[in-house]
Amino acid sequence: MEDWMTIRTLKARRPELGSRAIAELLGISRNTVKSALASERAPQYQRETAVNPQIEPFAQFIRDCYLVKHLRVSRILADLRSKGYRGGKSALYRWIEGELKAQREAQTARAFQPYQTKPGEQAQYDWAEYRVPIGEIISRVYIHQCILGYSRYKVFDASLAVHQPDVFTALEEAFIELSGLTERIQVDNAKVFVDDCTHDQFRWNARFLQFCGFWGIEPSRSAPYHPWSKGKVEKPFDHLETHFIQGAHFENFAQLLTRLKEYQNSVNNSMHSVTHKTPRELFEMERGVLRELPRDSTGQPKRLVGVAELVRTVTSDCLICYAGNRYSVPHVFVRSQVWVRPRKGMTLEVYSQKGKLIATHPLCAGKGQVVLEKAHYRGYRKEGDEDNFEMSAHRLRERLAAQWPRVEEFLISLKAQKRMNPMHHLAHMLRILQHYSDQDCIHALEACFRYRCFSASFLQGVIRSSKPTDVKPLAAVEIPHMRIPTPPIKRDLREYQL
Secondary structure (H helix, E strand, C coil): CHHHHHHHHHHCCCCCCCCHHHHHCCCCCCHHHHHHHHHCCCCCCCCCCCCCCCCCCHHHHHHHHHHCCCHHHHHHHHHHHHHHCCCCCCHHHHHHHHHHHHHHHHHHHHCCCCCCCCCCCCEEEEEEEEEEEEEEEEEEEEEEEEEEEECCEEEEECCCCCCHHHHHHHHHHHHHCCCCCEEEEEEECCCCEEEECCCCCCCCCCCHHHHHHCCEEEEEEECCCHHHHHCCCCCCHHHHHHHHHCCCCCCCCHHEEEHHHHHHHHCCCCCCCCCCCCCHHHHHHHHHHCCCCCCCCCEEEEECCCCCEEEEEECCCCCCCCEEEECCHHHCCCCCCEEEECCCCCCCEECCCCCEEEEEEEEECCCEEEEHHHHHCCCCCCCCHHHHHHHHHHHHHHHHHHCCCHHHHHHHHHHHHHCCHHHHHHHHHHHHHHCCCHHHHHHHHHHHHHHHHCCCCCCCCHHHHCCCCCCCCCCCHHHHHHHCCCCCCCCCHHHCCC
């Protein structure tokens, strides 16, 4: 290389010198001078490639496996061993590296055109797992990210678990924070979204389809091993890791959520390298084309209950089981089914079958624990004025007499049918009715007349169901007009002696 540089430098300084003169001055061959002047690059030593005699008999087989079948080298080596190959592993790797790797890369090289989504067309979602110090321990935390394809506006959330309810909760929170929905949501092939990701047998997860149907958003997925098809959401995790996770310490999980939202605001207010605008600026333009969220009668965004969550049956001691621990619910829901919903891996919410939140508990980290709330058992046993039938009857009159004229008739019928313990049934009915609206209560009480059954358990079954009960009516019995039998006749036992 030094001779090549000297020859070209000498020729550049003294152009009048010919190859013969330069060769005489430097004491080298004239052909060497000619080669140096003709070459624009310095000569490099190249080792002559020699086919390993152990590989040569299998050269064509290796080419077919590597270039046609696209097998891994470890698999090719195993096949070669079975065919009698006695060479080393390093020799095979070196030969493939020098002979075949460039050809395979040329075969698989592909070019892609960037795809720009329209406003309100697409949102992308993914999560990443990190270990961060929270308090005195290193905790496993999952960061959820939902990003709008057009504006690149990002919504971050965090949880201590990543089960399907946690993912659905993160998506719901993102939809509500964005105050709208895109036409479709782009996800990967995780089990919470896809049951089978193979091309010919692809199948969406049934609960995820129900989730998308509830929100009215179309699901779409990225093909396996195609990270570039979801590049908008994959790349920002690198920025999150270097600018938020690394070197961070949090006193508690609430502080992590607060600082995560601060990081979200800083990212959305920073200039984007592709759009040359901040995501917040473009989001203000995109907000107007997002679809409306489904809302309830009060105007609040609806929450999905009954699909993403899990079903539990309340035991006779007013407890439900979740993840190896037991949690209390109000006693009026004994023996009924409820929905449990973990949120962010921190709390457990319990909903009735009609979607009403009836209990909230902090999730236990271990197993075998029982979490009780005393208010759930209040009134479970007869207390104070509940032992008095007239006091309970007065409370029922105060609540429903103005709307339902059959209150007195109901009380008379109850005392006639449950003459042994009417105060117990009426007190238990009042505890049940306090969790429902007046119209639901009147409907259930009318059912008691329709089916001639005035027990607390019957009332509880009717009011929990939105459909009429299928209990057979006892039309032949006129309970309100039943006559109370006279007391039994008492006789002296000596009358029975023989």
